[in-house]
Amino acid sequence: MDNTEILRFEGVKKHFPITKGVIFSRQAGQVHAVDGIDLALAHGQTLALVGESGCGKTTTARLALRLETPTDGRVMVDGEDVHQLQGAALKRYRTRVQAVFQDPWSSLNPRMRVRDIVAETLRVNFSLSRSEIEQRVAKVLLDVGLKPEQALNYPHEFSGGQRQRVAIASALISNPKMLILDEPVSALDVSIRSQIMNLLQDLQQQYGMTYLLVAHDLGTTRYMADWLAVMYLGRIVEYATVDSLFKEPRNPYTKALFSAALPDHPDKRREEIILTGEVPSPIDPPSGCSFHPRCPLKAGSICEQVEPKLKLAPGTKNHLVACHLY
């Protein structure tokens, strides 16, 4: 494992146009799904993105996967702008970065055998013989705790947890350096969840992979991640190591988010910070700090006028926060 950077976002924005009218369609506005994100992630580390539904976590993950093109800014993997890649470099990227999504029921093609689902990336990107492919498939199935014989089965013959293992196997087949995990365990029940989380931990240890993890369950992120980025309306509002963030969240939004999580014992009570008002629309985000209309700790009119930048929280070495209180 080296400490060099594998993933970097530089001022990345993704705005989706909203069109009105069927024949003479015109643009009626923009959804600011991702609205200026900077982040960097080192090899072998796990960064988790958290935040309310609709804050832009999946869009961020899809930008890293080249499934979306940024409206502005750059997404770099191993020092290369992924949206400029072509030819051999693009092929290399496609084998190095893989994804596992939430839904083990719909993400696998029901008409394909597990062998073919798992081998797909290999077949598209490498010219390997049949027996080489079969060996490799058998190896990754073992890696994810399935039996090589199960390669001939179809997805419907597997349980939810097993299907998620198949999805992980097909991500692993090309020896990726980085996995993008969008809610990889939230559709699974408690016991399968812990099996899959432990599997992902073991695979990361074994192969030194980097994970970008989207998860709304805070316990999951604490268990899985080294770094946490808290997102609000398309922006990162706090960014720190998991230990530092859970020990002392700084941003008022992070505090409110954490306070809404359910304690893990009947005798524990959290002082819940109740946010009033619905989540503002990403179509017309508030001026200044986009959290100001709901913020219980508003510092003053500066919050309405000036967008706070991510900067080091006082007295810390690597805890970044975007808030005028700091």
Added chain:
Amino acid sequence: MAKIIGETILQVENLQTELHTNIGVQRPVDGVSLSLRQGETLGIVGESGCGKSMTALSILGVVPKPAAQVVGGRVMFNGQDLRTFSEQQMRRIRGGSISMVLQDPQTSLNPVYTIGGQVTEAIALHRDVPRRSLMSHAIDALRQVRVAAPEQRVKDYPHQMSGGMKQRVSGAIAISCDPHVLIADEPTTALDVTIQSQYLRLLREIQEKTGLSIIFITHDFGIIANMCDTVAVMYAGRVVESGPVRAIFDEPRHPYTRALLNSVPTMDRHVKRLYSIPGQPPALWDRPAGCWYRNRCPFAEPRCETQYPPAIAAKNTAGSNHVANCWKLEDSTWITPKS
């Protein structure tokens, strides 16, 4: 929090439900007993497929037909056995005294009717309200579940609402008839933390105001810890441990309960390695002889292979109705160790 718990209102005794499949007759609910008092919240937990939803549907007599059928046991509600009720009597109970929020909110709201239409229909069916004031009752019900601008929202169709809002609307429908018992089947799995916490707070407020009794079906031990007074842990169609919520968290007697608790990561501290229960629950048609959990249990002994353990009371300081089906409880000091 002012919460008053009264007499037993619902008592499920040895409930059995059969499922006819092409490989034979199976028992997804195999002798389930539960007890719920007025104003109390009972949590039902267990792995996927252990029969939680089927138990709820069996209580209300709405198991999927014709494959499934309730074949045994009693469902005592206010002193009467609901299993002896006619279909017409049951229809009055469902959505009346006992109401249910389904696992999937998409299926409980009809996409072709307005929200207002659906809430008024529920009220008209079960309450004696004059036609012309139905809509204002519906608006009140929506306001009660914190739907903003309910006067406008009654005109909306389900697809115009976010997931969280739909969930609250199905909640409004479920409580619009002033039920005595609410059965909520994973009502918050699709919600993010903030909205989930709003929804749970709302349920607690309604409970404090009306003395509603709740059966909460969930995988989430956070919900159990925060909402429930008592807990029933189900495994493979049976309850394997039940008791007051603190006893379940602090001194679980069944190894399965401890295993579930240890499988959940917490945001409050860093855990080096989560416990994962090896293997999977047995298939309905493939339950082993003896204890059904024994293949996955680190404490299994020879007799676990031959005899299904009876319910044995835990002797604990709480002096409560804490019982578990595990031979280990013959040693009255047994508490399943932490790891």
